[in-house]
Amino acid sequence: MEWMTTKNEPGKTYLMQGNEAIVRGALEAGVHFASSYPGSPSAQVLGIMGRIADQMGFYAEWSTNETTALQACMGASFANARSICVVKQNGLLVQADTIHCGALGGIKGGLVIVTSDDPDAHSSTNEFDSRHMAVTANIPMLEPASVQEAKDMIPYAFELSEKLEQMVLIRVTTRICHGRGGVELGELPEKRPFEPIGKWDRMIGMNWLHSFLLEKLDRAKEEFEHSPFNHYIGKEDAETLIITGGTGMKYALEAIDELKAGDSTGVLSLGTLWPLPEKLIMKHLEKAKKVLIVEEVDPFLEEHIAAIAGKSGLKLKICGRSDILPKIGELNPDVVIKALGEFLGVEEKSCCGSGCPAVESVTIPDRELTFCAGCPHRATFFILKQALRRHKNPGVVFGDIGCYAMAPQRAGQFGVHFMSCMGSGISAASGLGQLTKYGFGQAVVSVCGDSTFFHTVIPGLIAAKMNDANILHIVLDNSATAMTGFQPHPGTGETAMGQTAEKISIKAICEAIGCRVETADPFDVKETMDLIYEMTQESGIKVLILEQPCATLAAKTRKKKKIWVDTDICRSDSCGCDRYCSRVWGCPANIWDFEKGCAAIDEVVCVGCGVCAKLCPAGAIKVEGGDE
Amino acid sequence: MFSILELERKVVATELCTNCGSCQGMCPYWKSEKGRTFVDYECDRNEGRCKYFCPRMPADLDALRKKFFADEDYLPEIGPFRGLYLTQAADSEIRKNAQHGGTMTALIKLALEEGFIDSAVLSKASEENGTLNPEGCLVSDPADVIKCSGSSFQIPNSMAVLNKALDEGKFSRIGVVGTPCKTLAAYKMKSKPFAENDNNADNIGMVFGLFCGWGLDWEGMAKFGEAAHVDILPGKYHRMDADDKQIDLDEVLPLVRENCKYCYDMTAEFADLSVGGARSAEGWDVDKKWNQLIIRSKKGEELFKLAVEKGILNVRDFGGNGTEGALAKLKAASESKKSKAVKAIAEKTGTADNLLYLEPSRDIFGKYL
Numbered sequence: 002m003e004w005m006t007t008k009n010e011p012g013k014t015y016l017m018q019g020n021e022a023i024v025r026g027a028l029e030a031g032v033h034f035a036s037s038y039p040g041s042p043s044a045q046v047l048g049i050m051g052r053i054a055d056q057m058g059f060y061a062e063w064s065t066n067e068t069t070a071l072q073a074c075m076g077a078s079f080a081n082a083r084s085i086c087v088v089k090q091n092g093l094l095v096q097a098d099t100i101h102c103g104a105l106g107g108i109k110g111g112l113v114i115v116t117s118d119d120p121d122a123h124s125s126t127n128e129f130d131s132r133h134m135a136v137t138a139n140i141p142m143l144e145p146a147s148v149q150e151a152k153d154m155i156p157y158a159f160e161l162s163e164k165l166e167q168m169v170l171i172r173v174t175t176r177i178c179h180g181r182g183g184v185e186l187g188e189l190p191e192k193r194p195f196e197p198i199g200k201w202d203r204m205i206g207m208n209w210l211h212s213f214l215l216e217k218l219d220r221a222k223e224e225f226e227h228s229p230f231n232h233y234i235g236k237e238d239a240e241t242l243i244i245t246g247g248t249g250m251k252y253a254l255e256a257i258d259e260l261k262a263g264d265s266t267g268v269l270s271l272g273t274l275w276p277l278p279e280k281l282i283m284k285h286l287e288k289a290k291k292v293l294i295v296e297e298v299d300p301f302l303e304e305h306i307a308a309i310a311g312k313s314g315l316k317l318k319i320c321g322r323s324d325i326l327p328k329i330g331e332l333n334p335d336v337v338i339k340a341l342g343e344f345l346g347v348e349e350k351s352c353c354g355s356g357c358p359a360v361e362s363v364t365i366p367d368r369e370l371t372f373c374a375g376c377p378h379r380a381t382f383f384i385l386k387q388a389l390r391r392h393k394n395p396g397v398v399f400g401d402i403g404c405y406a407m408a409p410q411r412a413g414q415f416g417v418h419f420m421s422c423m424g425s426g427i428s429a430a431s432g433l434g435q436l437t438k439y440g441f442g443q444a445v446v447s448v449c450g451d452s453t454f455f456h457t458v459i460p461g462l463i464a465a466k467m468n469d470a471n472i473l474h475i476v477l478d479n480s481a482t483a484m485t486g487f488q489p490h491p492g493t494g495e496t497a498m499g500q501t502a503e504k505i506s507i508k509a510i511c512e513a514i515g516c517r518v519e520t521a522d523p524f525d526v527k528e529t530m531d532l533i534y535e536m537t538q539e540s541g542i543k544v545l546i547l548e549q550p551c552a553t554l555a556a557k558t559r560k561k562k563k564i565w566v567d568t569d570i571c572r573s574d575s576c577g578c579d580r581y582c583s584r585v586w587g588c589p590a591n592i593w594d595f596e597k598g599c600a601a602i603d604e605v606v607c608v609g610c611g612v613c614a615k616l617c618p619a620g621a622i623k624v625e626g627g628d629e
Numbered sequence: 630m631f632s633i634l635e636l637e638r639k640v641v642a643t644e645l646c647t648n649c650g651s652c653q654g655m656c657p658y659w660k661s662e663k664g665r666t667f668v669d670y671e672c673d674r675n676e677g678r679c680k681y682f683c684p685r686m687p688a689d690l691d692a693l694r695k696k697f698f699a700d701e702d703y704l705p706e707i708g709p710f711r712g713l714y715l716t717q718a719a720d721s722e723i724r725k726n727a728q729h730g731g732t733m734t735a736l737i738k739l740a741l742e743e744g745f746i747d748s749a750v751l752s753k754a755s756e757e758n759g760t761l762n763p764e765g766c767l768v769s770d771p772a773d774v775i776k777c778s779g780s781s782f783q784i785p786n787s788m789a790v791l792n793k794a795l796d797e798g799k800f801s802r803i804g805v806v807g808t809p810c811k812t813l814a815a816y817k818m819k820s821k822p823f824a825e826n827d828n829n830a831d832n833i834g835m836v837f838g839l840f841c842g843w844g845l846d847w848e849g850m851a852k853f854g855e856a857a858h859v860d861i862l863p864g865k866y867h868r869m870d871a872d873d874k875q876i877d878l879d880e881v882l883p884l885v886r887e888n889c890k891y892c893y894d895m896t897a898e899f900a901d902l903s904v905g906g907a908r909s910a911e912g913w914d915v916d917k918k919w920n921q922l923i924i925r926s927k928k929g930e931e932l933f934k935l936a937v938e939k940g941i942l943n944v945r946d947f948g949g950n951g952t953e954g955a956l957a958k959l960k961a962a963s964e965s966k967k968s969k970a971v972k973a974i975a976e977k978t979g980t981a982d983n984l985l986y987l988e989p990s991r992d993i994f995g996k997y998l
Contacts, residue, residue, distance in 0.1 A: 390669040391662040414670070576826050577656045577796070579672045585657075618657045 003049040007057055009189045017184040019177040020045040022148045023087070023115055026155025028057060031190040033082035033110070035061040036070035038456065039485035040089030041124035042178035043117035047087050048488060051497030058192055063488050063497045066423070066456040067092035071099050074112055079204055081110040081196040083159050090118045090129040091402075091422060093170075095457075100138045103168060105214055106206030109196075111159035112168040117178050120297045121331035124484075126406065126420070128329070130299040131172045132246075135275040139214050141221040142170040142275040143230060144247040148182030150230060150272060156187070161224060165217045172274070174297050175331070176248050222276040230272025231281060239267030241345065242289035244282070246271050246302050249295035252337040259338050260347050271302065279309050286310050286317060293344045294321035295337060298329075320344055371412040374590040375552030375608030377479055378405045380523040381448075382413035383586065383616075385475070388533035389416075389444060396444030396537055397433065401426035401458070403450035404484045404551075405477055411587065417448075424449070424457025427474055431465035434472035437540075444537040448475045452482040452490040454507055465542045466514050473536050473543045474516075476507055477523075479551040487554065511544040520546045526615050552608050562609035563625040564590075566600045570621035573599040582613045582622065632677035633658060633668055636686065641666060643977070644887040645685040645986060647844075649807070650765060650786025651814035652679035654793035655828060661786040663762070663847040664886070681822040682792075684813040685888070688822075690990040694899070696820055698926060705993070706960035708898025709925040713956050714933070715907055716922045716942045724918065726858070727778040732920035732942060733837060733904045734778040736932060737806060739941050741771040745932055746804035746834035750791040751777035762847070765790035769800065782859050784844040784886065788814055795829045802834035808841040809894035816899040835928060838897020840905025840921070842889075842966070849884025863913050890973045893987065893994065895966040896959065901929035908958060910949025919945070921959065964997075971997035 005015045006025045017025065023046050027035065035054070037047035047061060054061040060077075064070035067088045074084035088096065093116040100114070116134075119125040135142035143158055145151040151173060158169040225231070234254070243253045243266055250270040257263050269285050271277070286292065286309070294303040303321035310317050322328060325340045342348060372379045382405070389396035400408055400417035401424065409417040419429055430447035437445065449458045454476050465472060482488045489495045491505040511518045519536065521529040529547065536543045572578035582591040582600050590607035593600065600621065602613075614622040630638075640646045648666050652659040658672045659679055680686055698709035717730030723738075724731040740746045748769040753776055755762040765787025768774055788811050794803055795818075805815045815836045821827040842861070853859060856871035867878045897903040907919035924930045936942040947955040971994050975981045987994045 387660075387669045390667055391660070393663070393665060574674070576674060576677045576823070579656070579658075579674050581657050581670075584673070585670045616657070 003053050006049060007053055008186060010186055011188045012185065014183045014185045016181055017148060017152070018045075018181050019148045019151050019173065019179065021049065022152035022182075022184050023155060023173070024049045024053075025184065025186065026152040027085050028189055029152070029187045030083055030111070030156040030159040031192055032085050032159075033059050033192065033195070034074060034077035034084040035059065035087070036064050036073045036084070037087040038064050038067045038070050038092055039482055039488040040067075040092050040117070041485055042119055042175040043087050043089060043115060043173065044485040044488065045178075046115065047497060048486065051499065054498050061497045063490065065491060067095040068099050071096045071103070071114065075099075075103055075108065075204065078108040078110040078112045079198055079202070081193070083111045083193070085113050085115065085155070087115045088117070089125065090116060090131050091125065091127070092116070093131050093134055094129065095423070097134065100134065100140070100168070102206040104138045104140050104206070105208065105210045106204045107166040107210070107213070107217070108162065108168055108204065109166070109202070111162035113155060113158045113162060113171060114168060115171045115173060118172060118174045118297065120174055123175060126402065126422075128298055128331075130297070130301060131170070132274055132301045133299070135170050139218050140168055140170055140275075141165065141218070141225075141273070142172060143272055144172045144274050145177055145230075146245070146247055146250040146270050146272060148177060148180060149184050151177050152184050153187075154230060154272065157230070161221065164224075165220055167217045167221075172247070174248055218276050222278065225273035225276065225278040226280050228273045228278070231278060232270045233267060233285065234270065235263060235267040236265060237267065238288040239265065240288065240290040241266045242269060242285055242292045243267070243341075244269045244271065244285075244292060244294045244302060244306060246274055246296040248297060249332065252332050252334060253295045253341070255334050256338040256341040259334070260342055260345065262341070262345055262347065266345075274302065277302075277305055277309065282306060282309055283313060286313075286315055289317060291318040291344070292320070293325070293341065294319065295326065295332065296322065297332060298322070369411060370407050371410075371587070371589065372404065372407060373552050373608075374588050374606045375555070375610040376404070377523045377547065377549035377552070378408065378477060379412065379586070379588060380526065380549070380612050381405075381475070381477055381547055382408045382416045384523060384526055384530045385446065385448075385533060386414045386416040388530045388537065389446065391534050392444055392537065394443045396446055399426035399430040399433075399445070399447040401447070401449040401453050403453055403477070405448060405450060406484075408448075423453055424461055427458050427461035427465060427472075430472045430474070431461060431468070431470040434465070434470035435468065437471040445472045446475060446537065447472060448477055450483075451476060451478040451480065451492050451507060455491045455505070459510065462511065462516070462542075462544070463514055466516060470542055471540050473533070473545060475533075476544065476546045478507060478546050478548045479554075480548075481551040481554055483551040483553065487551075508546055511546075516542050516544045518544045518546065520548055523547045523549050524610060524612050526612065552610065556608045559609075560626070562611055564602050564607050564609055564611060564614065565623050565625070566602055567621045567623055568597060568599050570619050571599040572619045572621070578618050581616065581618055586613055586616055588613060630675065631671065632674055632680045633672045636680045636683055637668060639687075639985070640683055640685045643985060645891055647685065647808075647810040647886070647888045647892070648784045648786050649684060649811045649814055650789035651682040651684060651792070651811070651818070653786055654789035654791070655679070655796055661789065664783055664785070665847070666786065676823065676825065678792075678823050678826055678828055682814055682818050682828075684810045684817060685986045687986050687989050688817060690813075690987075691993055693816055693820055697816060697899075702925070704960070707896045707923065707963045710923060711926070711930055712924040712933075713952055713959065714922045714924070714944050715909060715919050715947050715955070716944050717919050719940055719943050723775060723778065726775070728780045728860070729906050729916070730918055730920040731778060732922055733806065733839065734774055735941050736902065736904075736936060737804060737837065738771045738774045739936050739939070740804055740835060740932055741769070741774065743932075743935060745802070745928070747802045748794065748800040749774065749804035749806060750787055750794065751806050752781065752785045752787045753777040754779070754781060767794050767803075779858055780839075780860070781850070782845050782861075783847060783850055784808060784810070787811065791815070791833070792828060795832055798829055798832070801832045803832055804834045804837060806837040806839065807897075808839050808844065809897040809899075810892065812836050812838040812897045812900045813894065835901045835932070836899065838900030838903035840896050840903060841892070842895065843885040843892075844889055845881070846884050846886050849881070860917070863908065863916070866913070891970050891977070891985070893967045893970040895963045896923060898925075901926040902933065908955070909947050910954075921955070967994065968997040
């Protein structure tokens with residue numbers, strides 16, 4: 002849908018996804034440079050920008066990690082280019098050092114970081130609240146309340162960034178990124194030319210600039226007192242005040258409507274979240290008797306507003322996510338209606354939320370997250386667990402971040418013992434692996450995906466080699482950044498803008514580091530299992546690259562094999578099988594035919610990898626035709 | 630409880646598991662590696678062949694014996710008994726690589742040639758590591774039997790090979806050669822304890838037992854390196870020989886498999902024939918070329934007689950106090966193992982009231998407490 006983002010039709014309204022609105026905002030700001038490492042929920046932003054970059058005359062790239070992406074933006078900013086860096090909340094944390102040092106040095110051309118938070122961690126391992134980063138780094142931060150604002154805030158942020166000579170953070174959440182709304186387009190400006198770097202131009206982050214950093218923040222505060230992104234809706238001088246940040250505004254308005262509380266309440270929707278516009282906030286607090294704060298994840302506004310009220314000696318009841326709203330997870334209309342009802346002392350009359358008989362009568366079967374049919378990761382973790390169980394003291398597996406982050410669950414046979422952040426598996430494994438020299442008696446294995454390998458694994462691998470850790474590191478090379486939607490990475494041989502790039506070989510890197518490197522195919526079940534078993538018995542650092550393309554990619558190019566079950570041979574749930582394919586192997590395409598009481602293949606789901614045929618104890622699963 | 634969990638708890642966790650392989654070869658769940666039996670994925674059936682076939686799951690051993698052996702042949706010290714002989718293979722080629730006299734190798738070869746059995750489950754040195762990593766194998770050509778002679782002093786999971794062969798149904802008179810734990814499992818299988826699936830147990834042909842004092846841990850065996858031939862010398866030498874290497878038994882005994890301490894059976898009481906090392910009046914120089922052979926069943930007797938008739942086996946006198954004296958020594962040695970095992974089990978459980986797998990046979994074993 003990227004065509005909408007490129008239309009030069011000021012005043013016209015299109016229904017856009019939040020991620021598209023962010024792209025449009027960047028175009029309306031005359032962006033020169035965009036860099037990112039993919040992360041949900043904002044992974045589409047740079048994907049779209051890469052596809053339209055040539056046409057719209059700017060540069061876009063996928064970087065190897067979030068910090069390299071931000072540093073690239075800082076370099077472009079030096080020539081007065083406008084740069085945008087798009088990350089998810091974990092990515093922002095990866096950037097922490099760069100942001101803190103970079104904020105001291107300041108910028109030249111506008112630099113905007115868009116960070117997408119994932120309340121409830123729908124596609125993350127955590128629901129970290131990005132807003133805290135603005136406070137510690139002393140940089141301005143905005144958060145849109147609607148898809149329209151997600152677009153409008155970008156040019157505003159660039160203007161502000163250049164005015165202050167400081168990077169600006171925009172925090173969005175899943176419901177903005179993936180939600181849709183009407184977006185009225187603005188003008189697409191002429192591109193501003195670059196400026197040469199003058200004899201005394203500097204971007205140097207040193208502590209003697211600390212006071213300038215704070216001064217910039219004070220100027221931002223002044224600016225925010227009059228920002229168009231802070232609105233007041235509802236009864237003037239209301240004694241019952243709701244203050245919202247970001248999407249909290251929509252939830253609050255819906256709750257007020259549902260509880261018919263519009264006559265008595267006012268809503269202050271804040272878009273400039275750091276530094277907070279204290280005067281504006283005080284103006285409303287002074288009239289209020291009680292305040293409910295509606296925001297995503299942490300009680301960020303709640304605590305800072307309570308501090309503002311407290312410093313001014315106001316006596317107010319301030320509620321929010323520290324008490325009547327849930328302390329964790331994503332907001333939804335139900336919980337906000339319930340909390341507002343409690344806050345107002347009004348009985349909740351909702352008939353469309355939890356407790357409503359119509360809703361309660363619908364039963365949805367539980368479905369756990371799992372690997373797709375034909376996913377090479379399923380084979381890898383199946384094999385890995387078997388290989389490690391062959392050890393007298395079964396081995397330990399350190400996971401990492403990617404689709405295979407599902408491996409600690411049933412999808413990966415509960416075969417992963419440790420998982421933290423991107424790049425952590427190799428280094429944590431290396432630490433434990435060192436203890437094998439001092440009597441620790443279990444084999445240590447770490448895994449990472451191909452994209453994660455380039456992201457943060459390489460330094461860990463070098464450290465492991467340098468210190469001669471006893472570990473096996475397995476690279477799950479599925480030739481894709483699969484989790485976030487197949488973005489190019491250094492090993493795929495293409496760039497964000499669709500150009501061909503020289504593929505960077507993971508094998509060559511590992512060999513250059515000095516590791517023993519083997520490659521194998523996870524679909525060669527027996528051979529690969531024996532290889533893992535052998536490699537885990539050898540001391541030192543070994544790397545095994547398991548090559549098999551992501552099933553979603555492979556399904557597009559390979560001729561599909563036909564897989565079927567010979568029901569005469571199938572041992573079904575009898576002694577000797579006990580539904581090994583559907584119950585243990587667990588591929589979504591291996592199903593159980595309740596009528597016949599035997600195994601079956603869901604032909605719609607099956608991609609024809611044929612691994613189940615290799616595992617069937619009776620040889621009842623047959624494979625016909627197709628490509629290898 | 631899941632069958633697999635019951636077996637894990639009662640046999641693997643208690644260190645009774647002998648790695649015989651009786652639970653393996655029938656399903657994708659039970660595996661063996663370097664003498665250790667384990668499960669990688671769990672089966673959720675409550676009833677399965679594995680727990681019924683395991684020789685270390687509780688069973689009434691007296692009732693099992695009565696099913697297959699004549700009561701009048703029973704000697705409480707060494708099990709069913711129809712004769713004791715000192716024998717060796719007549720063929721010197723067999724004797725060259727075999728354990729002691731090569732009696733077992735000669736008998737299996739003959740049994741295959743004469744149709745007593747149509748195949749045999751044996752174990753042999755692995756192609757990669759020699760005696761370090763022996764494995765079970767199925768042999769149907771009499772000429773291949775000789776490749777499996779000699780002892781590894783380990784317990785490879787050869788019963789998995791039997792189970793697989795029974796399951797495949799290609800052979801209908803499969804001979805089984807094994808240590809006492811394995812031959813007991815073979816008779817458990819023959820008794821068809823699991824109505825739903827007997828794993829074609831009728832296709833088990835004859836059962837050939839090997840005397841066994843204990844087996845070594847895989848890692849323990851690594852001490853000897855690759856060796857073509859390993860033997861334990863009689864008591865007074867107190868050492869173990871592997872080719873030209875010699876190791877004091879004090880060094881070897883700590884490497885004995887834990888489960889062997891709980892084994893009551895030295896002479897493989899469940900078998901048609903049992904073969905072991907000779908202990909004659911003349912000492913080791915003579916004994917190392919001979920075997921003791923116990924005949925336990927009519928079928929075993931038939932094979933033995935044919936072997937003598939055809940000149941396949943040489944038979945000689947025990948010397949000294951003759952067969953009676955040899956039998957008395959054998960009984961004493963066998964009872965000593967029973968007594969040690971029963972006491973070790975009681976010590977393990979911490980109570981004389983729980984004899985684990987021997988509990989249903991308390992009438993036989995209670996006296997050793």
